[in-house]
Amino acid sequence: MNDQRPVAIVIFIFLVGVVLLTKLFLIQVVDDSFMKKAERNAIQRVVDHPYRGLVYDRNGKLLVYNNPIFDLMLVPKEFEVGDTTRFLDIFGITKEELIEAYTAARKYSPVKPSPLIKQISTTDFARIQDYLIDYPGLFIMTRSVRSYPLPIAAHALGYIGEINARQLESDSSNYYRQGDYVGLSGMERFYENQLRGQKGVKYKMVNVRGVDKGPFKDGEYDTASVAGTNITSTIDMELQRYGEMLLNGKKGSVVAIEPKTGEILAMISAPFYDPNDLTGADFSNTYRSLNSDESKPLFNRPIMATYPPGSIFKVVQSLIGLQEGILTPETTFACNKSLVACHNHPSPVNLFGAIRNSCNPYYHQAFRQIINQEKSSNTYKDTEIGLNAWREKVLKFGLGGRLGVDMPNEKGGDVPSSKYYDRFYGEGRWKYSTIYSLSIGQGEMLVTPLQMANLAAIFANKGYYYTPHLVKAINGDPNQIPEKYQIKNEVGVDSYHFDMIQDAMAQALYGTATRAIIKDIEIAGKTGTAQNPHGEDHSVFVAFAPKSDPKIAIAVYVENAGWGGRAAASTASLMIEKYIRKEITRPELEQYVLAGNFIY
Template identity: 55%
Template sequence: MIENRKYIVILAFLLIGMVYAAKLFMLQVVDDTYKRRADNNAVKRVMEYPYRGVIYDRNGAKLVYNEPVYDIMVTPREVHLDDTLAFCRLMHLTKEEVITKLAEAKDYSYRKPSAFLKQVSGADFARIQDQLIEFPGFEVVPRTVRGYPHKSFANALGYIGEISPSQLEKMGKDQYSAGDYIGISGLEYQYERFLRGKRGVKYIMVDRHGINKGAFKDGKYDTTAVKGENLVCTIDLNLQQYGERLMNGKIGSIVAIEPATGEILSLVSGPSYDPNILRGREFGKNFSVLQKDSLVPLFNRGIQAMYPPGSTFKLIEALIALQEGVIHPETHIACNRAIINCHGPHSFPDLRSAITNSCNPYFVNTFKRIINQEVNPNTFIDSRIGLTKWREYQLRFGLGRQLGLDIPNEKGGFIPSPEYYDRYYGEGHWKHSTIYSLGIGQGEILVTPLQMANLAATIANRGYYVTPHLIKSIGESGQPLLEYQQKNFVGVEARHFETVVEGMADVVDHGTGQYRAKIPGLQVCGKTGTVQNPHGEDHSGFIAFAPKDNPKIAVAVYVENAGQGARAAASIASLVIEKYMLGEIKRKNIEDYALKGKFVY
């Protein structure tokens, strides 16, 4: 009985096996439908890259746009180069270059596609697309690169580049893949999360020649790429281009701010570069050239260069002294040139006159009154207390720290602290007479042009500033980020600003800035600054705002090795104001002077 069951089980397995064998015979030999489908079609996953957001200036002019390019991808296991010479001619490559690129692709993956040629232009793609089908294993992926129609504003716009392995690890493989492009610097980096958009994917049927046979399952599993959000920049392109023209051939920067909003109207760094050279297949080569340039055009001087402020710093000294009550608008101080040298015919000025004529002894004495308020009978301890309070004011004005501009690499400058002098001189071994040069903006103080433009905006606003920023709105109906809408009060009462403003108006009307900063029909308030430079000719500095009441623009200009602030910087700053406020330049003699760049007279 048991023996019979054994044979029944064996027979059952044999019958089942025969049925499966017959079915396979039908599928594989008699009916070749599935074989033909397998031979002729495959499902291919195609990544759809989104268009990156476009950047416009405040008036709608396009600063950055997207330009289509194409990556030629290769899957090594599918490659069959029957005519290598024809392929080399098509791709404009040597045989050695083709061998090297295929070897690199195999090292990456034998089965997965990788880039064979990146960022092929539209013209080159049109030349090769019809013949590429003759070479199995190669396919095309559409991409975009950035285009710059005006060749301006390069240092702040920044550039995009291929994501590095470390960046990919940091930013997450759910958001990016190897070969993706991301913002590397400037606005492209800072606003990457808005600009990048969202990738999509399509599944398509292709035959063995790579020809598209249509969507897989009618696109059931496809996702659509989402375009990045557009940005509206605060920059006025016309003003930016004019500023770049003025700075041509010079080393320095221009920063212009709308005081009421903190919106940066112009951010010029000289020398700069054409942003179009940092895109496409020549990116690496061109970037290397820029890096090696002795004039460092990649260095954004408006936010990274740090200088002693010179006499422009006297304005903030006056405001602190007024708030502390150690001087009043009517306070007269002798211009004692035995303490420090001065210029101009004034002997016993009040505050307004001291600003107008940039009296060094007046502000050295004012600084002494701020530092030594006789809180402690020990002069060294009293100076320490006073310097601590003085430094706290500076920080509230945005000096000695980053302001929070919305692009990376902003420098914070330097405002010395008691601890700094303790390390340098030793605790209890310094006092006002050791550090009095701080009173006229020299010594260890370092500021950026951005910070000084912000100081001019703070004075224009009579006591507050809005954090300077470069993006006005995000998206179709967006607003700037919240941190760029709040007022930052500096701790000096509004009434104290009036004397300083009047003094700045006098500087331009009949003081140190009268010859090149005065604009007929427009009341400009300004302050010159000649910045001592131990390495050569002094730097020329000037800050200003206009008009005096309800100001629309605040400006800081620094021109390296250009001498007195009343020459190069005052000329350029006033021309920027004239261009923005009046729309045209009527003072052609001042424009010619600034453009020539010979500031010896």
């Protein structure tokens, strides 16, 4: 009896083994229901993209908000299509587009999601959502695109688009992935880190048909996205809107600044475009169309176009001469047209008269005294010494380099140095007669419209400026804006020198820009005509108002519009009145600007 126990145990173990092996064979080979059940539920990692921060104007009016869009995502390993024709018809794509997207997705990763159709509108999503259950490996990822309640300020605000390979490579934060959206221009790009927010991640259970079966482990491992920080811009929506109306159909720019803070009230580049056009699924086609347009609507003239400053630079010359003691208010020169051309006005003139009448020969002679101070017995060397010393003073006015506005791609213009002329003419082979055109803001000198508006702010502030900027507050806190926009920049000219300059600029309107005069608002301004070798000259005007307590400084360039006292001065005057009075009392001047017949 005892001898039979081991045999019984062996038989029992054998039978149990046979049963288990048989069951295992049935599960693995014959019956695939367990495999299907395992496949029926899978964990899917879905990135939760945050909403970008909103952008408001200086008065709390919404400039930029978010609209939801949907990306149809594809997991190649799970993707199955039965009737290809039906699939293409439902989702509105071609066979070639499907093959291209699938091939790219599989190349990227067979198991990770890639976009099949990007930026599906709410309407199209409603149409296709009921069909998703029929196609394993497809799911929807929700994103957002920018929308604009008014089609204004496109160049200042900028636009977002899909990140490119170069940007991905340079992303040291490892935040971005292929297919992410990023700010590409304007404030969207400059304040990308604040506006983008923080991504979240959700893990959910889905069956083999892509049906959402709920969060994995009740969302224990999920992280919520954090919306981007809201930004209050310095832009005045109504002033921006009005300025774009005035420049419609023209080429040029307007930059208006609050002098006491450096806050940009309006930044207009014409021709402009509707920022809503660079959103949604048609972004690429629209961008190509705008980029190939001969009128260059994507070109940001206020910070990228460079022109000679023309007669407006005479004010800078006056201030440098006064500060150095080379000029006084009583310094008088004859309007000697044999030196340089000039229009008819009383002669001789003192400094006040030179500014009021924009006398070219006066500044030809004044500039010679500034440059040639007999620091060397060699005329060529003396001019070199004088030019370099003069240039250092000019640079303090924010010219000859980028101001540092909170936008990418700002140009710095140019204030030529002796090295420039050495390269061009040869060392010791140029003198004052070579460079005298600088005396009236012509020749090799170039400035941007933003720099000219900043000059107007300097004239208004009597000798200082805050770096122009487009951000007023971040997350409602004005102290969070970059520190450099809160620093006062002195130009090195004593404030009392500006008293006579401001008086002369106020009187200049009665000589060269009578259209700019506004009853009960005293404007101090200066016209200019920027020479253009390719056609009609550009009309230029800078001003600030009210003269006694400046609230706005402005620079206007209207390309190919001739004399500054017409197009530019009229436009600036209307913008000043709109900002200060909130209404226009001179409809006839408004119609003159809108008509745009400035040459005749």
